[in-house]
Amino acid sequence: MTEVRHDWTKEEISDIYHTPLLDLIYRAATVHRENKDYAEVQISSLISVKTGGCPEDCAYCPQAARYQTGVNVHAILPKEEVVAAAQKAKAGGASRLCMGAAWREVRDNRDFDKVIEMVQAVNELDMEVCCTLGMLTESQAQRLADAGLYAYNHNLDTSEDDYKRIITTRTYDDRLKTIENVRKAKISVCSGGIIGLGETVEDRISMLKTLSNMPQHPESVPVNALVPVEGTPLAEQPRVSVWDMVRMIATARIVMPRTVVRLSAGRTEMSTVEQALCFMAGASSIFAGEKLLTTPNPAFDEDMAMFELLGLTPRKAFKNGRPHQAKNIEESVIA
Template identity: 80%
Template sequence: MTEIKNNWTKEEISEIYHSPLLDLIYRAATVHRENKDYSEVQISSLLSIKTGGCPEDCAYCPQAARFHTDLEVQALMSVDQVTDAAQKAKNAGASRLCMGAAWREVRDNRDFDRVIEMVKSVNSLDMEVCCTLGMLTESQAQRLADAGLYAYNHNLDTSEDDYKRIITTRTYDDRLKTIDNARKAKLTVCSGGIIGLGETVEDRISMLKTLSNMVKHPESVPINALVPVKGTPLADQPRVPIWDMIRMIATARIIMPKTVVRLSAGRTEMSLTDQAFCFMAGANSIFAGDKLLTTPNPAFNEDMEMFSLLGLKPREAFKNGRPRVRVEEEAL
């Protein structure tokens, strides 16, 4: 079994990333088979529960209020709407629902109270529940955990050195603090990044170093390819070559052997062959459904056809155990 390391150097990660491509894929595939059921893929569904109007200035995001995109701002969904969407996703094969709200940070108000009820409701469907709500405090993370939240997503996006070029309304330390607060509440962590922002390869390697050198590796690491959106500062960025995605996925798999590595945004631009290479390189999670928050994504039935062709199978929910729900415990 592969040794888990939390002290990777940039030089070590760079050597892996730059190794001959076929050797890299073979090594990653070998690590994957040693540590995971390589044919098992987690299927998550991503739902935008509050869309647009965000005060942040993330250069890639159409939900920023300051950018002129075609996005229609939508208020926070009702608990019933979210529950219905979760049930449909589960019926289609998803084992996890990820709920995203276009907030800079969580505020202790009625909206957060409603999100807590959403978490409880989706958890009652025997689905893993993940939230991405922006920055949150330790007490807010604990409230989410008590309601049954399984995972909290907070991506690093890019390297610490490159971060200010992409976002100026919060700091890299803010990102890391939120992840730490999620950990303190014993939530699993979902944190990755985006390639194609105009970053250097060194930035990618630095981001992977930050993730792999956390005290505990994130349980999930999404690797996103930028989907350029008209009206955002990065609208004219060129598409990321598929081989760059494969190198990122393979390197992440090798340095974080137990982590679920998610092939995330950008799949609509990938052929079935492209995606097959990503699975060979160690990806074992996807977002399924026709939309990722606000950008297109392959339909469920297309993914199921791909799974059948490649011999992949959906991963069951709660494979690593259920969260402890304080509300239920107090009722006993």
């Protein structure tokens, strides 16, 4: 069994990342296959419960109020609409529902009260519930945990050195503090990044070093390919090569061997063959459904056809226990 480490150096991760591609895929696939459930892939669905009007300046995001992207701003959704979306996602094979709100940070107000009610309602559907709501205090994280939240997403996006080029309205330390608050509440952590932002390979390696050297690895690491949106500062960025995605997924799999590596945004631009390479390299989760917040995504039936072709099976909810009962990632293989 591959050792779980928290002391990776940039040089070690760089050597892995730059391994000849076929050797890299083979090594990552070997690590992945140490888990008897390597052919299981978790299907998650993502719904925007509050869209647009965000005060942040994330250079990639169509929901930032300062950019003209054509995104229609809408207030927080009714709980009934979210529950209906969750039921549809579950019927399509999803075991996790992630609810996103275009907020800079959570505020203790009626909208947060509504999110708490949504978490409780979706949890009752026997689905893992994830939220991505911006920055959280320790008490807010605990309140979400008490409501039954299973996971919280808070991506690092890029390296610490590159961060100010992408976002100026908060700091890297703000990101890390929220992740720390989530950990204290015993909620599982979902944190990864985006490639194709104009970052260097060194930035990608640095981000993986930050994630892999956390005291406890994130239970989930999304690897997103930038989906350029007209009106954002990164609208003219070229499409990320599938080989870059494969290298990131494979490297993440090797340095965080028991983490769920998520093949996330950008799948609409990838063929079944390209996605198959990502699964071979260690991806063990996807987002399914027609949209990822505001960007297009493959439909459930397309993904089910791909699963059948590749011999993949959807992972069931709560495989590692209910909230507050989940096994420590260092003691349990959850890939």
